[in-house]
Amino acid sequence: MGNYGNxxxxxxxxxxxxxxxxxxxxxxxxxxxxxCRPSCGARPALRKNVAFHDSRAEAEAAGxxxxxxxxxxxxxxxxxxAAIVAQACRLIDEAxxxxxxxxxxxxxxxxxxxxxxxxKAVTGITPKAYANAARARRVQAGLAGxxxxxxxxxxxxFNSSGRFYAQSSSVLGMTPxxxxxxxxxxxxxxxxxxxxxxxxxxxxxxxxxxxILIDDDPDFLVKDLQDRxxxxxxxxxxxxxxxxxxxxxxxxxxPSVGLDLPLDVRxxxxxxxxxxxxxxxxAGKRVTxxxxxxxxxxxxxxxxxxxxxAANAIAVAIPCHRVVxxxxxxxxxxxxxxxxxELLNRExxxx
Numbered sequence: 001m002g003n004y005g006n007x008x009x010x011x012x013x014x015x016x017x018x019x020x021x022x023x024x025x026x027x028x029x030x031x032x033x034x035x036c037r038p039s040c041g042a043r044p045a046l047r048k049n050v051a052f053h054d055s056r057a058e059a060e061a062a063g064x065x066x067x068x069x070x071x072x073x074x075x076x077x078x079x080x081x082a083a084i085v086a087q088a089c090r091l092i093d094e095a096x097x098x099x100x101x102x103x104x105x106x107x108x109x110x111x112x113x114x115x116x117x118x119x120k121a122v123t124g125i126t127p128k129a130y131a132n133a134a135r136a137r138r139v140q141a142g143l144a145g146x147x148x149x150x151x152x153x154x155x156x157x158f159n160s161s162g163r164f165y166a167q168s169s170s171v172l173g174m175t176p177x178x179x180x181x182x183x184x185x186x187x188x189x190x191x192x193x194x195x196x197x198x199x200x201x202x203x204x205x206x207x208x209x210x211x212i213l214i215d216d217d218p219d220f221l222v223k224d225l226q227d228r229x230x231x232x233x234x235x236x237x238x239x240x241x242x243x244x245x246x247x248x249x250x251x252x253x254x255p256s257v258g259l260d261l262p263l264d265v266r267x268x269x270x271x272x273x274x275x276x277x278x279x280x281x282x283a284g285k286r287v288t289x290x291x292x293x294x295x296x297x298x299x300x301x302x303x304x305x306x307x308x309x310a311a312n313a314i315a316v317a318i319p320c321h322r323v324v325x326x327x328x329x330x331x332x333x334x335x336x337x338x339x340x341x342e343l344l345n346r347e348x349x350x351x
Contacts, residue, residue: 124298208262
């Protein structure tokens with residue numbers, strides 16, 4: 001934190017446009033008659049025209065009006081942007097048909113270009129990607145209780161069934177009928193084995209590995225898989241599948257070798273974004289949740305990326321164990337912090 005207790009420190013903060021000084025003090029400019037936040041992006045004022053104030057009320061009592069650029073009488077820019085994006089998300093969620101970019105920007109009172117850039121900066125995804133995810137949620141909820149797939153598709157905001165079916169794999173991870181019936185019609189091969197971290201379950205669809213689960217209780221692992229795909233055909237103990245399991249165990253024992261088998265990664269657009277970033281983190285490197293949020297282009301989304309890590313069902317291959325607290329301590333691993341510590345230790349030793 002800067003030294004804002006004297007005029008020299010405050011002037012330095014204004015020159016540097018130090019956002020850390022916002023709401024600590026305000027400054028006024030005699031030549032323009034306005035007062036600003038220290039982080040204001042307006043043209044720098046001459047020092048002789050600047051005075052400092054401990055509160056907005058003090059600046060206004062001295063006869064200065066709020067700057068139209070930094071809006072010091074309103075919440076900080078980040079809060080205002082978050083509120084605008086939240087309003088836009090509500091409009092998308094509540095609309096019968098997905099509103100276009102121009103309509104959304106007009107509804108929240110900003111330009112089309114600014115809205116698109118701001119939405120992506122706050123959420124990490126574009127308005128279109130969010131709208132697609134919202135429609136996917138409506139389809140998923142509708143298919144659970146609606147016998148007519150076509151009615152669900154149109155109710156979710158798709159203007160044609162053909163367009164939906166072209167996207168159904170990315171929306172649902174399977175066909176609509178398979179999703180509605182809990183994975184019915186899909187074949188999932190799986191096997192349980194022992195590794196140094198305890199019992200491990202590996203499962204694959206025809207597209208790739210869809211689960212790597214670790215726990216002390218093998219029965220719990222099977223139940224977890226069944227809960228994920230309650231009506232899929234689970235095929236266990238196939239001799240040919242042992243090769244896949246062996247390669248996965250080899251990766252768990254030595255994470256630095258990686259895994260060159262295809263993955264069938266299923267999650268929301270945001271989750272998949274975070275998981276893709278995780279897979280790019282090299283063995284032996286640790287990142288904090290805040291750093292992961294930065295890498296995923298959601299700098300204020302540390303909690304959101306932590307939730308995405310917790311939803312990861314493909315242990316080690318999607319290396320959420322490489323994410324630690326801001327102080328470097330280990331926490332928050334769905335398969336146990338002791339296993340997380342051991343994985344990190346193995347990567348450190350193998351460097």
